[in-house]
Amino acid sequence: HNGSLEEGMKAIHVLLAGVALVLQRSRSDDLCDICGADFQYSEALELAGIGRRQISVTLCPNHFSECQKSFCSGGSTEAAPTSRQFNIPLYPVIATSETDVSCDPGTLAVAFNGVPIFGPGDGTPDCNDAVAFEGATFDQCGGHSAPGGNYHYHLPPTCLISQLSAPSGDPDHSPQVGWSLDGFPMYAGEGPGGVSMLQCGESGADSTYCLDDCGGYEGEIDADDFKYRYYMPGPQGSQVCSSTVTNSDSGTCDSGATTPCCIDVLPDTSYYPYTIGCYKGCLSSELSGGTCSSSEDGYTSAYTPAAVDPGISVYTLASSPSTDCSAVGSPSSQPMPSPSIPPTSTPTRGPTRSPTRPPTHEPTTAAPSQEPFPAPTRNPASPPTTPPPSAQPTLEPTLEPSPHPTAAPTPSPTHVPTAFDNSSSAKTSGGDEDDGTIVPFVDRSLLSGAKLIWTCLALALVLLLCVGLCRLCLKGRAREARKELDRSIPTWWVNDDDPVRPSSTVHWQSNAFADGARGGFGGGGRRGKL
Secondary structure (H helix, E strand, C coil), X not given: CHHHHHHHHHHHHHHHHHHHHHHHHHHHHHCCCCCCCCCCEEEEEECCCCCEXXXXXXXXXXXXXXXXXXXXXXXXXXXXXXXXXXXXXXXXXXXXXXXXXXXXXCCCEEECCCCEECCCECCCCCCCEHHHHHHHHCECCCXXXXXXXXXXXXXXXXXXXXXXXXXXXXXXXCCEEEEECCCCEEECCECHHHCECCECCCCCCCCCCCECCCCEXXXXXXXXXXXXXXXXXXXXXXXXXXCECECCCCCECCCCCCCCCECCECCCHHHCCXXXXXXXXXXXXXXXXXXXXXXXXXXXXXXXXXXXXXXXXCCCCCCECCECCCCCCCCCCCCCCCCXXXXXXXXXXXXXXXXXCCCCCCCCCCCCCCCCCCCCCCCCCCCCCCCCCCCCECCCCCCCCCCCCCCCCCCCCCCCCCCCCCCHHHCCCCCCCCCCCCCCCCCHHHHCHHHHHHHHHHHHHHHHHHHHHHHHHHHHHHHHHHHHHHHHCCEEEECCCCCCCCCCEEEEECHHHCCCCCCCCCCCCEEEEC
């Protein structure tokens, strides 16, 4: 029995290895380029109604993304591409109450390379600190993938930050990294004048420029024309392969590769929530649905919305011994899908009401890459009246659009899509909601024929594994049952020593008392008649 079990376990190990190989093979054609050549990022604006900034991405980073988990041996990535669009408020507001998102799984902001930015939680019911708990799996650029292939950040994206420039209004300020889903900008760790942004009350925090519980700063500064912005504070990795991860729970890189290539240092808990702990504003779906309660506009009178072109390319300075990214070229020339929001007409004149709170000084901003538009200072909860359209659309997507757009541009949309809208104008190429946060990541290539075949093969191997286990268990149980039966059935024999009736008298003795003499009646034996 023990020998059969050992052989069975060896067979199980072989089957499991085969299943893992098949599953890896089934996903090999559905992964992002490990060096970042599949990244895409573009913006388009909708001025009508509440106003929206539509961000189109592939969820692939523009840099090295080698898997650093224990089951990865180097030279592979888990990041999976999915065309997706996020719609965020073009005119953000300061909400009357903050919305806690510290334990929410999924995207809270979008970086300028198309990578989602997650919150401080690890997505489990326990809401573990993702930086400390999972930091030993972060690659040298600061990201890692969720089980479904959704590559994301929990801390400052060091490779992306090195490609971006500081705002022209404050050269000492850290660069903008991306946009939060409530419409406010997101920066790296240095604030006005180069101040290290720390939580208010922490040792070394500036008395004026410090972070609130949401991870941001409210006030007007020279770096932008908003009244609020988020920061990603803390130390940034050195972009070199490291086998140790300072401030992680384990202290060492989890990678199964011969030469691990993790990030070398993480922010400690004094920088919590690392990204966004709560929303200061409202999501686009809340604004369009009329469920947002706001106290004031989140932008100044100098704000003129414009689509941002980050101007970045594939980052080639991050590599590992098993993956050389130095020769990777520009991203794929395949354009992003055309935005589902049609371009809108240029308003003939801007709204007349002044902002809720006059600015304390005149902020300055860098010249936008597109022609700016007047910023309305209306209450975002009530859509403004759309001026008569002109024939010229106001804005084209940052990247080259598809030669065959999904729909011809219309002067002004008659319907503003919402998070649960079933109209065709609300559909995006990824099928996601208005703000991109409700539907979890789904690998839509699962329905492809080749992957379906590999998946069926994997399931067949799993079925064989289950059948093998069942047979082993049944055989083992049968052997034990036979042994138990042998111990319980009485043994009968004729007692030839009986001087009275030797031919007709028999005796039986239970095997449980087999220590007694077979020919006699010791050990608990009893006499019976045939």
